[in-house]
Amino acid sequence: xxxxxxxxxxxxxxxxxxxxxxxxxxxxxxxxKEAILDLVTSRSNxxxxxxxxxxxxxxxKDLIDDLKYELTGKFERLIxxxxxxxxxxxxxxxxxxxxxxxxxxxxxxxxxxxxxxxQIHDMVAAYKDAYGGNMEEDVITDTSxxxxxxxxxxxxxxxxxxxxxxxxxxxxxxxxxxxxxxxxWGTDEAKFIMILGNRSVTHLRMVRNVKLPVHSWLFIFPVxxxxxxxxxxxxxxxxxxxxxxxADNTLIRIMISRSEIDMLDIRECFRLSYEKSxxxxxxxxxxxxxxxxxxxxxxGDDDLAGEFFPEAAQIAYKMWELSAMTKVQLRPTVRPxxxxxxxxxxxxxxxxxxxxxxxxxxIIDIVAQRSNxxxxxIRQAFKSLLGRDxxxxxxxxxxxxxxxLIIALMLTPAEFDAKMMRKAMExxxxxxxxxxxxxxxxxxxxxxxxxxxxxxxxxxPLEEAIQSDTSxxxCRILVSLVQGAREEGPxxxxxxxxxxxxxxxxxxxxSDDMEMKFMSILCTRSFPHLRKVFQEFxxxxxKDIEQIIKKEMSGxxxxxxxxIVRSVKNQPSYFADRLYKAxxxxxxDDRALIRIMVSRSEIDxxxxxxxxxxTHDASLHEFIQVETMIVSLxxxxxxxxxxxxxxxxxxxxxxxxxPHPALFWYCGGVVGNGNL
Numbered sequence: 001x002x003x004x005x006x007x008x009x010x011x012x013x014x015x016x017x018x019x020x021x022x023x024x025x026x027x028x029x030x031x032x033k034e035a036i037l038d039l040v041t042s043r044s045n046x047x048x049x050x051x052x053x054x055x056x057x058x059x060x061k062d063l064i065d066d067l068k069y070e071l072t073g074k075f076e077r078l079i080x081x082x083x084x085x086x087x088x089x090x091x092x093x094x095x096x097x098x099x100x101x102x103x104x105x106x107x108x109x110x111x112x113x114x115x116x117x118x119q120i121h122d123m124v125a126a127y128k129d130a131y132g133g134n135m136e137e138d139v140i141t142d143t144s145x146x147x148x149x150x151x152x153x154x155x156x157x158x159x160x161x162x163x164x165x166x167x168x169x170x171x172x173x174x175x176x177x178x179x180x181x182x183x184x185w186g187t188d189e190a191k192f193i194m195i196l197g198n199r200s201v202t203h204l205r206m207v208r209n210v211k212l213p214v215h216s217w218l219f220i221f222p223v224x225x226x227x228x229x230x231x232x233x234x235x236x237x238x239x240x241x242x243x244x245x246x247a248d249n250t251l252i253r254i255m256i257s258r259s260e261i262d263m264l265d266i267r268e269c270f271r272l273s274y275e276k277s278x279x280x281x282x283x284x285x286x287x288x289x290x291x292x293x294x295x296x297x298x299x300g301d302d303d304l305a306g307e308f309f310p311e312a313a314q315i316a317y318k319m320w321e322l323s324a325m326t327k328v329q330l331r332p333t334v335r336p337x338x339x340x341x342x343x344x345x346x347x348x349x350x351x352x353x354x355x356x357x358x359x360x361x362x363i364i365d366i367v368a369q370r371s372n373x374x375x376x377x378i379r380q381a382f383k384s385l386l387g388r389d390x391x392x393x394x395x396x397x398x399x400x401x402x403x404x405l406i407i408a409l410m411l412t413p414a415e416f417d418a419k420m421m422r423k424a425m426e427x428x429x430x431x432x433x434x435x436x437x438x439x440x441x442x443x444x445x446x447x448x449x450x451x452x453x454x455x456x457x458x459x460x461p462l463e464e465a466i467q468s469d470t471s472x473x474x475c476r477i478l479v480s481l482v483q484g485a486r487e488e489g490p491x492x493x494x495x496x497x498x499x500x501x502x503x504x505x506x507x508x509x510x511s512d513d514m515e516m517k518f519m520s521i522l523c524t525r526s527f528p529h530l531r532k533v534f535q536e537f538x539x540x541x542x543k544d545i546e547q548i549i550k551k552e553m554s555g556x557x558x559x560x561x562x563x564i565v566r567s568v569k570n571q572p573s574y575f576a577d578r579l580y581k582a583x584x585x586x587x588x589d590d591r592a593l594i595r596i597m598v599s600r601s602e603i604d605x606x607x608x609x610x611x612x613x614x615t616h617d618a619s620l621h622e623f624i625q626v627e628t629m630i631v632s633l634x635x636x637x638x639x640x641x642x643x644x645x646x647x648x649x650x651x652x653x654x655x656x657x658x659p660h661p662a663l664f665w666y667c668g669g670v671v672g673n674g675n676l
Contacts, residue, residue: 006299015054041296087122098142112154120157153197230265277302316544320535331606342377414449439481447484474556491532500536572607
């Protein structure tokens, strides 16, 4: 196994000399903190243990006790943690996670899901030695339910590490996981726990149909470790430092535990994912001796070279390969209602709108629980039975965001897309992100239907409208996409190599030629084919195409090509990111929120929910509820009688959370009545 750590054995190591250096650094008034951190971070953990023994032998004192006395704060915590053995450090992390009033569940699952069998056995022994208790018993006492069961399984340290894969067992596990999580209402967590806690990593990577319960990082963390341990820790490190404040315990734990294992890989994954080196993020987020120690553990600044590590490209190549192997079943959140009666629904909607006032709850109840095809039948029945245009009636009775959302749900997908394209181009400004999002993510059939709907609704070809409102290479990209002529079918490996080579050569051309070549391939090839092209591009250039686009291109052209790459790699993840950006910060981009929720609710909104949870550590429905309720509360304070935004929360909330009618009625009782 190739060493990928940043801390290794120091050459010409002399534990007695090191013990003397540390003793001198701490004697007298004050401490030479720089000498301490430089020495400690330039020795391996095994060498530090020899230094501790030499210190005791030479000076009759406990080195860790002296360090605790001389140092303070986060710096003391970091240095002392470095002086413990790996097993002692893990044991303390588990002990700290369960002691006191609360429980740090994320720490527990992070540590236990990422350690080898031997590391777990050593940790359990170190726990007993340090605290006189049984780790399993203490964990059982402090946790409950399926979470407890998962931890107990992981604590056994019995994961298969043979590397031998039984193809029949892989297929059986895939079927069992599908049956446990997909075919039934609810999830058979016991089946997930048994398989995820015991099978080998190689085996689990081949189980392609894993359907996770999206509400629980109990399963997300182990699966992220299975996919890529370095990527898992890169995400954990990023989340420990992003936003206000720093999760120092998490930062210290990971930097120490991975410094002699795979910190270089983590650095590469970090830069690949966040366009910033781990070194620079630590530098910006911490200070003093604490910062200097962490930077030493990090081992270097990946941004200084200005180029990508070859190893980062290798990881990217493997990730594209994994993406190609993974079969993702797209799952909607809105399905056709059973016992559907369009005439009864039409009558109910008319009743909700006639007379004084409007029964908005009744309208929401019907519209949000029908598939789009069923809504079209309701429109037809409304016209046939009542001689009225349902869309006009809804527009006259509703207002603002609720009207926009309900009308969006009542349009056909083609009408809705055409309207969104129109809205993106009308007026003084242009919503380029909306144009890109729609054209990149729609199938040929959907684009052609949208073109027809645009022509019928606005008496003008969509292509002509795009040409009038955009310019340059960005216009050419959109015009290419709006043809709805992208190739379909699997990858052609021989042709993919040719395409990848042409893209690699284009990177050395001037910007105009580069963008034209990228357009000729990215806008015309099928997604499965592009996935192979992007993988081979890594092999030719030692770089990932995402990074090339971000580095070499700019503006709307960059955004368009980046959206294509993200959609090819993982379209639900692309939409999860778009939803997050629509709601983060001050104000909400309601149009983007409505556009995505409506357009994906019958395609892959369930998958988007899962990706949102994995990426942002928050469920999409909770995020929507919090973000839209803040706006609702503000409006209610300004206008006490305003309850319309609450209806918008309900309608969008139902689209996210409604795999079963019972959840709808629960949400209707809590949110739909206007209670904030």
